[in-house]
Amino acid sequence: MHTLDRTRLRGVSSTETDCAACPASRRCWGDVLPLPTEAVHARREPPLERGARLIEQGEPPALYIVATGCLVLRVSLPDGSQRVVGLRLPGELVGLESYARGAQVYAAQAATASAVCRLRLPPAGSGTTHGALLERLLLKSAAQPERAAAPWAGLPAVERVAAFIENYSQRAQLSARDDPFKLPLTRADIGSYLGLAPETVVRALGHLSQAQRLAVRGRTVRLGGPG
């Protein structure tokens, strides 16, 4: 224990190292096709005690991979409430979404004593290098159990439907915010997606209509009200 490589002694307890030298690298990268030594540069961060926070929501982007322990991901909703949206176990990625959004989407807190490594993503647009790392990350990302569980889970049916419509209208590229648009799904499909009975979707749309939050006629919807 006292004959560690010098590179393990940089900083108080964070270690710049190469995944190829990590005894637990199989957990993170699988046992097939070990990456070339210089491909994955990870820095082992100081260990996290139970309850310690690795990421705050809104922080600048950073990407970690869990080495040991378990992290809980939480989002703070605009109304001040908090929800757990995910769990990360050893070998899983934390914070990837931040690179797409420009900021961390969720807070990450150690549910048990944990250790993580920070991954350095090559600067955007750097071009042709790092292909192997990127490929690994892409597959890993696609394999991840959940991106961030439906934040509407447990909300009342009316709010779930409202969130669905809102989300859809933002993703569909509408010319103006109060442009009428057509829902591509039947009420049954919307219900199946949101975990609601079709009748409940109908009634929820009715309530939203009555509350002036949107105007519904058949499959045509127009957003109304603030938001």
Place this chain on the structure above:
Amino acid sequence: MHTLDRTRLRGVSSTETDCAACPASRRCWGDVLPLPTEAVHARREPPLERGARLIEQGEPPALYIVATGCLVLRVSLPDGSQRVVGLRLPGELVGLESYARGAQVYAAQAATASAVCRLRLPPAGSGTTHGALLERLLLKSAAQPERAAAPWAGLPAVERVAAFIENYSQRAQLSARDDPFKLPLTRADIGSYLGLAPETVVRALGHLSQAQRLAVRGRTVRLGGPG
């Protein structure tokens, strides 16, 4: 319209082309940092009528990007029921998960008349090339609204909790399937994640215990029964 490039005439109606030549490429790749001409090779597939299926669950991996229209993603559960798990709009990816799982995870069906392009992923392990494409895909993937919406949404509380425990025990690397393990989350956090009140989680665990589906004592759990 009759002076199209010869490359647009290959096959009945699918077109091998370069995203840089596509008038709608902004929708797929954004307007900043256009990719080098040869980087993204996409093949426009024959148009999909409303109701047509692009992907069947279990098919070999394939990756598409939606050009126009809207696709619904559905999973068939072991009990025969189906659930909508996602929606894909223009510019969004369909089928990425299949590369991690070795097979398509969901079926994709056109909710409205749609058009898609098939993307050719460089063969795994090809190494240093294609970095720009991979980087784009990684960011796109991280930005995608949902990987596959919570498949437990709408299930009774007992089943949600059961699914959570089962999923956790599979992700945690346990030595044996009937090894006891410790849940890292409080009942309140599990409830927050599943959209249930903490008391409901307690009662659900009670029911599962009583039905011999698992043994719970405090935070220690052991799986029992078939699975």
Place this chain on the structure above:
DNA sequence: CGGCCACTTGAAAACCTTCAACCTATGTGG
């Protein structure tokens, strides 16, 4: 015109949440 499918509406039953009390572990200070 008939059939089908999506949508709508009403009433009863099932389920979940809420509220309130109590219990049990764990850790801290005396």
Place this chain on the structure above:
DNA sequence: CCACATAGGTTGAAGGTTTTCAAGTGGCCG
């Protein structure tokens, strides 16, 4: 080592929401 404080966990009863079942409406296409 005990007493206490605290956080997490458990249990019961009341009330609200959602599901289910049933029936009926409206549009679209053969």
